Amino acid sequence: MPVKIATWNVNSLKVRLPQVLDWLATEEPDVLALQETKLTDDNFPELDIQAAGYHAVYSGQKTYNGVAILSRQPADAVLRDVPDFDDPQRRFLAATVAGMRVINLYVVNGQAVDSDKYAYKLAWLKAVGEHLANLCRSSMPLVVLGDFNIAPKDEDVHDPAAWRDRILCSKAERSALAKFTGLGLTDTFRLFPQAEKSFSWWDYRAAAFRRNLGLRIDLILANPSLAAQCTACVIDTGPRKLERPSDHAPVVAEFELWERNGP
DNA sequence: ATGGTGGCGCGGCCA
Numbered sequence: 293m294p295v296k297i298a299t300w301n302v303n304s305l306k307v308r309l310p311q312v313l314d315w316l317a318t319e320e321p322d323v324l325a326l327q328e329t330k331l332t333d334d335n336f337p338e339l340d341i342q343a344a345g346y347h348a349v350y351s352g353q354k355t356y357n358g359v360a361i362l363s364r365q366p367a368d369a370v371l372r373d374v375p376d377f378d379d380p381q382r383r384f385l386a387a388t389v390a391g392m393r394v395i396n397l398y399v400v401n402g403q404a405v406d407s408d409k410y411a412y413k414l415a416w417l418k419a420v421g422e423h424l425a426n427l428c429r430s431s432m433p434l435v436v437l438g439d440f441n442i443a444p445k446d447e448d449v450h451d452p453a454a455w456r457d458r459i460l461c462s463k464a465e466r467s468a469l470a471k472f473t474g475l476g477l478t479d480t481f482r483l484f485p486q487a488e489k490s491f492s493w494w495d496y497r498a499a500a501f502r503r504n505l506g507l508r509i510d511l512i513l514a515n516p517s518l519a520a521q522c523t524a525c526v527i528d529t530g531p532r533k534l535e536r537p538s539d540h541a542p543v544v545a546e547f548e549l550w551e552r553n554g555p
Numbered sequence: 556a557t558g559g560t561g562g563c564g565c566g567g568c569c570a
Contacts, residue, residue: 303570304562328570330562355563356570401570409569441570495570497559539561539570 294523295390295547296321299510300531301398301439301493301540305329305360308538309337311531316344319528321544322364323389325396327439329358336360351382359385359396359438367394377419384420392518393427397438402459410459413441417468421475427515428475433549434515436477439493439540441509442469444479448508450489460507477513480525480545492527493540501532512545521547 298321302308305326316324324346329336331352341348341362350360351372359382361367367387374384383398397420400413427434442465446452455461473479481490491506500506514522524546532541 307562328562355568403569495559496561499559536561 293549295323295549296544297323297325297394297435297437297512297547298542298544299325299327299396299437299439299512300542301327301510301538303328303330303538303540305331305337305358306335307536309340311534311537313340313344315528315531315542316346316362319542319544321362323392323394323435324362324542325385325394325437326360326362327358327383327396327398328356329360330355331358349385349387351385353380353382357382357398359383359398361385361387361389361394361396363387363389363394365390374416374419375423377416379416383416392433392435395424395427395434395436395438397436397440399439399441401441402465405457405459405462413459414464414468417465417471421468421471424472424477425475428477431515431517433518434477435518435545436472436513437511437543437545439509440469440511442466443507443509444469444511447488448491450491450505450507455507460509472513476516478516478519478522480512480514480519480522481508481527481543483519483522484525490527492543494532496539501537510540510543512543514545514547518547521549523548
């Protein structure tokens with residue numbers, strides 16, 4: 293039976309809640325990882341999410357950041373902090389859903405390569421990578437998804453020359469992401485033929501979406517046991533076309549899960 | 556054009 297796992301940076305769940313509820317009703321994902329909810333936990337719209345038929349776990353803060361995992365099946369073993377990394381910013385949320393470990397990341401943006409925020413980004417990625425290295429010792433199905441704020445390769449950038457060595461594209465950021473994939477975590481989008489200039493984020497400014505001046509920075513990574521069962525990964529640009537959209541589009545991966553004994 | 560737009564929250568930060 294197919295399983296749909298999705299990620300969406302909503303840039304304020306308060307503003308985007310109607311779009312999220314519509315999207316859940318239409319797409320019926322089994323898991324939806326949200327980033328930039330920008331809500332404290334006491335303001336999380338739990339009742340609306342429950343009414344839509346989803347469980348929710350979340351780790352929020354005011355104004356910035358905030359992550360959540362919505363799921364058809366209940367989530368347990370919830371982890372809200374990057375292990376061994378002191379971080380007041382709510383960017384990490386892990387939970388187990390129906391036997392699958394789900395790691396939802398809102399990776400630090402980094403602002404500029406010479407900034408303190410960039411150093412924080414690299415330190416954050418290193419700490420997350422160490423946690424993933426531990427998880428990858430297990431054969432349990434593992435999906436690592438979210439807003440990575442890194443375009444993996446030049447093919448994920450509308451104008452690679454203009455973006456070279458800038459944040460989201462710098463060598464150190466791509467190297468940090470390569471450490472994730474080096475653990476055996478596969479970028480599921482690239483398991484399949486895709487249109488050229490496929491992006492998941494477009495700046496609000498300069499009519500970037502209309503001109504398709506974007507980057508692919510929202511990713512769904514899967515460990516070997518799960519990647520072997522991946523049947524599709526697509527970017528849904530539909531919500532980006534709506535009135536008052538997020539600057540990110542949802543990304544959806546499908547898996548044809550077979551029984552533990554094999555296909 | 557070193558800008559542009561959007562969210563939060565009401566001045567300025569962040570993306």
